[in-house]
Amino acid sequence: MNDFEEKLFKTNYHKKILVDKDNFLNSLHLKIKKTEEKRKLNNAYYGIIVLFLFLFINQNRLMDNSIEYLYYEDTLYELDFYSIDSDSLQFDDEYTYDVYMFLLEEGDIWQALDLINELENEVKT
Amino acid sequence: MEKDSELIEQFNNGDLLSFDKLVKRYLDKTIGFFFNITGNQMTSEDLAHEVFVVLYKKLKNFKFQSKFSTYLYRINMNKANSWIKRNKWKKFLHIDDIKEPSFENSNIEKAWAKDELWKNINRLPKKQRQVVTLRISNELSFKEISECTGLKEGTAKVNYHYALKTLKKWMNYE
Numbered sequence: 001m002n003d004f005e006e007k008l009f010k011t012n013y014h015k016k017i018l019v020d021k022d023n024f025l026n027s028l029h030l031k032i033k034k035t036e037e038k039r040k041l042n043n044a045y046y047g048i049i050v051l052f053l054f055l056f057i058n059q060n061r062l063m064d065n066s067i068e069y070l071y072y073e074d075t076l077y078e079l080d081f082y083s084i085d086s087d088s089l090q091f092d093d094e095y096t097y098d099v100y101m102f103l104l105e106e107g108d109i110w111q112a113l114d115l116i117n118e119l120e121n122e123v124k125t
Numbered sequence: 126m127e128k129d130s131e132l133i134e135q136f137n138n139g140d141l142l143s144f145d146k147l148v149k150r151y152l153d154k155t156i157g158f159f160f161n162i163t164g165n166q167m168t169s170e171d172l173a174h175e176v177f178v179v180l181y182k183k184l185k186n187f188k189f190q191s192k193f194s195t196y197l198y199r200i201n202m203n204k205a206n207s208w209i210k211r212n213k214w215k216k217f218l219h220i221d222d223i224k225e226p227s228f229e230n231s232n233i234e235k236a237w238a239k240d241e242l243w244k245n246i247n248r249l250p251k252k253q254r255q256v257v258t259l260r261i262s263n264e265l266s267f268k269e270i271s272e273c274t275g276l277k278e279g280t281a282k283v284n285y286h287y288a289l290k291t292l293k294k295w296m297n298y299e
Contacts, residue, residue: 004293008261011242017166019156021149024170028148031174032181 129193137185144184148177151197158198158262162205162247164240172208176200195272198263202255202273209247209254245295246288253288256281 096119103112127135127146135143155176159169179200187196246257252274259270267285271278292298 004289004298008242008257008289008292009264011161011261017153017157017160017169019152019170021152024152024173025145025148028174028177032178035178035182 130189133184133187133189133193144181147180147193151194154263155197155201158201158258159205159208161243161262162258163208164243168208172204176204179204191272195269198259198265198269198273202259205258206251206255242292242296245292248295249288249291252276252280253284253291256284257288257292260285 096115100112100115103109103115127143129147129150132143132147136147152173155173156166156169159172160166163169163172176197180197187193246254246261249257255274256270256276259265259273260267265273267278267281270276270281274281276284
């Protein structure tokens with residue numbers, strides 16, 4: 001070790017620094033606790049954001065599906081207002097009964113009731 | 126006295142007191158290391174806090190592939206590097222506050238003031254600074270320095286000698 005190096009080693013501070021270790025540890029544990037709480041809070045925020053995104057995306061998808069489903073059902077059974085209205089005069093009782101039974105078998109009670117209402121209204125007018 | 130590895134295992138098994146023992150064991154060296162670089166006890170304690178918080182989180186992943194002290198010195202070194210980088214920007218923004226090192230100062234004793242020496246060490250290129258800091262501040266051998274920094278032992282020696290040469294020049298040391 002040369003003279004210059006020796007002087008460098010003499011400048012080493014840490015041999016003379018006094019630190020209150022217990023005090024340091026107390027504040028360290030406080031800091032660790034705060035960091036942990038912050039991490040948990042951040043995780044909760046991320047969780048909420050992910051949940052909202054998931055709901056937002058799926059809600060749009062569900063809405064799209066339901067519209068398609070109703071549209072599909074109405075046109076398939078020709079129960080939408082315009083189909084019934086245009087063809088209703090040609091329906092005989094037997095055909096109406098068949099449709100009504102079919103809807104009941106399918107478990108679509110509300111649709112069957114709607115059909116009856118529609119036909120009743122039509123007869124009245 | 127329990128070994129570092131035993132304390133780490135105990136901590137990983139849920140014994141928080143073992144972590145405190147580890148901190149107490151390495152506290153002086155860690156704060157001293159940062160004090161050499163920052164020249165300020167408060168800043169050094171803050172940096173030491175940050176290091177031990179990182180250690181608390183990462184100790185569960187410690188694989189015992191190197192000595193614990195080497196692992197800790199590596200975290201210290203990274204923290205010091207980011208502090209120096211941050212501080213450079215601060216100095217840049219408060220450009221009037223910079224005290225230029227006294228390259229032309231004929232008063233050698235004054236030039237040897239510790240603050241000035243460590244300011245000059247902080248101005249060294251990254252590899253040279255790392256080697257000098259670990260060698261002087263932590264009194265590590267070149268083998269340990271190479272484990273800490275990932276440099277080869279020979280490269281660490283070369284960087285150290287280049288650093289001393291540059292420091293001698295900056296400090297007007299004949």
